[in-house]
Amino acid sequence: MISVDVIKSFYTDIENYGELEITKIESGHINRTYEVKDRTLAGTFRGHYIFQRINTSIFKDPEGLMNNIMLVTEHAAKSAVEAGRDPKAATLTLMKSVQDKVYYVDPEGYYWRCYLFLPNSVNLDVVEVTPATYVQAGGALADFQRMLSDFDASKLCEVIPGFHDTRNRFKNLKTAISENRSGRADNCREDIEFALSQENITGMIIDRLRSGALPLRVTHNDTKLSNIMIDKDTREVMCLIDLDTVMPGSALYDFGDALRAGGSSAAEDEADLSKVHFLELNFDKYCEGYIGGARDFLTPEELDLLPEAAAILTYECGIRFLSDYLDGDTYFSTKYPEHNLVRARNQFKLVKDILGNLDRLHGIANKYR
Ligand code: ADP
Ligand code: GN1
Ligand code: MG
DSSP states (O other): OOOHHHHHTTOSSGGGOOEEEEEEEOSOSSSEEEEEEEEOTTSOEEEEEEEEEOOTTTOSOHHHHHHHHHHHHHHHHHHHHHTTOOHHHHSOOBOOOTTSSSSEEOTTSOEEEEEEOOTTEEEGGGSOOOHHHHHHHHHHHHHHHHHTTTSOGGGSOOSSTTTTOHHHHHHHHHHHHHHOTTSOGGGGHHHHHHHHHTGGGTTTTHHHHHHTSSOOEEEOSOOOGGGEEEETTTOOEEEEOOGGGOEEEOHHHHHHHHHHHHTBSSOTTOOOGGGOOBOHHHHHHHHHHHHHHHTTTSOHHHHHTHHHHHHHHHHHHHHHHHHHHHHTSOSSOOSSTTHHHHHHHHHHHHHHHHHHTHHHHHHHHHHTO
């Protein structure tokens, strides 16, 4: 549980805090999240916050991470004001602690942060998910990138270095195959063969980013539906949250990663591959929302590579699962011994679907340019 001392550390009037109602939010997988409602002693509603304990076993540089979030949310708030929007609904708002930082280090060394609760918000995935949901999700990513399109991405630290360096992920796969630490390589020769046969796609984004052919932007890196907040009543998108993995990178990372999850007909660990298809309708709807909102700032080179990005990001995740399987499941949590292999095969099935339909997918994306 969160202690009252941590909560008080984010108040300037700490002697006057009221009656606190604390609820643990279970939906996230990374941080410990608490919703805190503060009522004055007279019972009137006074404040509504989200407190999070940062998972420092995944995020080794919490101060660099918080500096990233501070820079990005300040910039997004400024852009929101310029666009006539309420900044407290258009982005996360960080509170300052008694340590005069946007975080608080408790006596045990844990890092805490506090956000204003986004007013009247719920996650995009709490309502029934339909193809139209993907128009909204694509629009939310476009808004996020637009707000940050004039932000200097090189100011951000790389929270997890080389996160979407697909070439490097490929190199790691080759190491995992040759070391074969789990002794499982013989269980997955065909999968390894497929993975190695796709080396030609590994440089498509990273090489262009390095040569300057693709612009360096602020990327979110976790664009799933549960990280998009909507207004409970109007159902309109408010903003993207969960900014821990905000880093410099390519806009294509976020587009591709969103389709990796949102373009599939099945869960990421569905073992029956006859149920796993890439859904062109979801791709179409996401393009409608994303290109519709981002076409005026995306470059032609970015727009040209959207279908490939979906394949590359799905492939990259597949080879991360396969490498982890070969390494003996040291990174992703698994529920049974073959879990990572099942996930890898599932991702490779989607990659084949996408690569086999590139022309059609380009046709769909081009409708919205
Ligand atoms: P994790 O990294 O563990 O996924 P998130 O930052 O996504 O953590 O937070 C978990 C959940 O808490 C979100 O899915 C959302 O429901 C809720 N949440 C987080 N921040 C806010 C906020 N500022 N306002 C309202 N709800 C929030
Ligand atoms: C991890 O934390 P979670 O479950 O949202 C991983 C992503 C992968 C995803 C696959 C920091 O995301 O990169 O795409 O699993 N996050 C990290 O399910 O490695
Ligand atoms: Mg989340």
